[in-house]
Amino acid sequence: MTTATHLCHSLPPIASLSTATVPACNSSAGARTQMPFLRIACASTRSQDDDYHATLKALNSKGRFPRKSLGQHYMLNSEINEQLTRAANVEEGDVVLEIGPGTGSLTKVLISSGATVLAIEKDPHMVDLLRERFESTDGFKVLQEDFVKCHIRSHMFPMLENRKGLNTSSTRAKVVSNIPFNISTDVVKQLLPMGDIFSEVVLLLQEETAVRLVESSLRTSEYRPINIFVNFYSEPEYKFRVPRTNFFPQPNVDAAVVTFKLKQAPDYPSVASTKSFFSMVNSAFNGKRKMLRRSLQHICPSNEIERALGDAGLPTTSRPEELTLDDFVKLHNLIELNGGQRCKSLVDLQCLSQLSKAMPQSQKVSRGQEIT
Numbered sequence: 001m002t003t004a005t006h007l008c009h010s011l012p013p014i015a016s017l018s019t020a021t022v023p024a025c026n027s028s029a030g031a032r033t034q035m036p037f038l039r040i041a042c043a044s045t046r047s048q049d050d051d052y053h054a055t056l057k058a059l060n061s062k063g064r065f066p067r068k069s070l071g072q073h074y075m076l077n078s079e080i081n082e083q084l085t086r087a088a089n090v091e092e093g094d095v096v097l098e099i100g101p102g103t104g105s106l107t108k109v110l111i112s113s114g115a116t117v118l119a120i121e122k123d124p125h126m127v128d129l130l131r132e133r134f135e136s137t138d139g140f141k142v143l144q145e146d147f148v149k150c151h152i153r154s155h156m157f158p159m160l161e162n163r164k165g166l167n168t169s170s171t172r173a174k175v176v177s178n179i180p181f182n183i184s185t186d187v188v189k190q191l192l193p194m195g196d197i198f199s200e201v202v203l204l205l206q207e208e209t210a211v212r213l214v215e216s217s218l219r220t221s222e223y224r225p226i227n228i229f230v231n232f233y234s235e236p237e238y239k240f241r242v243p244r245t246n247f248f249p250q251p252n253v254d255a256a257v258v259t260f261k262l263k264q265a266p267d268y269p270s271v272a273s274t275k276s277f278f279s280m281v282n283s284a285f286n287g288k289r290k291m292l293r294r295s296l297q298h299i300c301p302s303n304e305i306e307r308a309l310g311d312a313g314l315p316t317t318s319r320p321e322e323l324t325l326d327d328f329v330k331l332h333n334l335i336e337l338n339g340g341q342r343c344k345s346l347v348d349l350q351c352l353s354q355l356s357k358a359m360p361q362s363q364k365v366s367r368g369q370e371i372t
């Protein structure tokens with residue numbers, strides 16, 4: 001305990017120190033135990049640039065306290081940053097988008113793997129810090145923007161264009177990020193339909209969100225339109241849990257790493273229009289306790305819905321939480337086919353789908369925002 005006391009005394013004067021803990025040395029995802037200050041010495045031997053002291057020093061240099069409203073929980077364990085980078089198979093020549101780079105601990109690992117990194121950071125103080133830290137590094141650019149509002153395509157296209165002619169195997173970029181938990185759903189909705197520019201999206205999410213996005217099963221209350229959305233656009237995989245003790249300041253919840261392998265348009269389930277498809281899915285779940293023949297009545301008369309359910313091989317009494325992505329696709333296409341002129345609202349939806357086809361790609365991707 002002498003070491004612990006000594007280290008505690010040497011900590012910089014910053015609020016919330018008394019509640020802070022650092023990760024276990026063998027930071028195997030899975031260990032839930034909170035590690036005391038005693039372990040700091042051990043963590044700092046792994047990566048002195050981004051350990052507990054360095055993070056505090058970096059924040060102090062800008063007179064900053066971590067801001068809860070910006071979800072500022074900094075990663076103290078470089079092993080986890082390396083695992084995130086490996087989960088995306090980042091290699092020489094890759095272009096990587098990092099959302100919320102903070103002090104740049106993950107950024108450093110990405111750059112060391114040979115990637116060119118575009119970082120989007122909302123906090124201007126962290127942007128200053130990153131510019132100082134990576135000032136002499138080629139292949140790094142940081143923009144001070146709110147990711148939720150930024151037009152990511154216009155930033156990515158020039159970077160991808162620049163790579164043409166380089167001897168690199170991948171033509172699409174990757175996303176690797178430890179994001180603030182409060183923008184997780186926005187990030188997922190915005191990025192997953194971008195399979196034309198991103199091949200993988202690897203995110204460190206709140207564990208509960210990770211489980212809800214990847215593992216929600218049929219017939220449970222967690223099964224929502226977002227699950228249909230995630231599986232429509234990607235192949236998600238829960239990789240590993242990251243105990244809360246790996247962050248400063250320590251959040252009240254654990255985190256987990258999820259990879260989303262993005263599909264490209266030809267591999268999306270075949271629907272006449274994604275707009276009308278997701279409108280139907282949302283409507284179906286609006287009346288979660290209701291049978292589909294009732295909740296979709298505004299689209300088609302219930303006998304038409306029953307007929308489509310029957311043709312899809314589903315019970316006429318089906319409820320939304322009983323349908324897989326494939327079932328919804330079949331149902332949607334059958335309603336379109338069977339409904340024809342009789343389904344007035346569907347005709348309206350078809351008009352919308354024509355409009356949507358005329359929309360620029362940049363607007364189309366924001367449609368995911370409608371998913372709940």
Ligand SMILES: C[S@@+](CC[C@H](N)C(=O)[O-])C[C@H]1O[C@@H](n2cnc3c(N)ncnc32)[C@H](O)[C@@H]1O
Pocket residue numbers: 070071072073074075076099100101102103104105106120121122123126145146147148177178179180181183
């Ligand atoms: C959980 S911290 C992660 C920091 C760093 N990646 C790490 O692993 O230590 C989240 C970071 O996202 C930034 N941030 C918060 N909201 C943001 C937004 N809307 N757009 C971009 N960055 C944001 C915060 O300022 C913070 O630096």
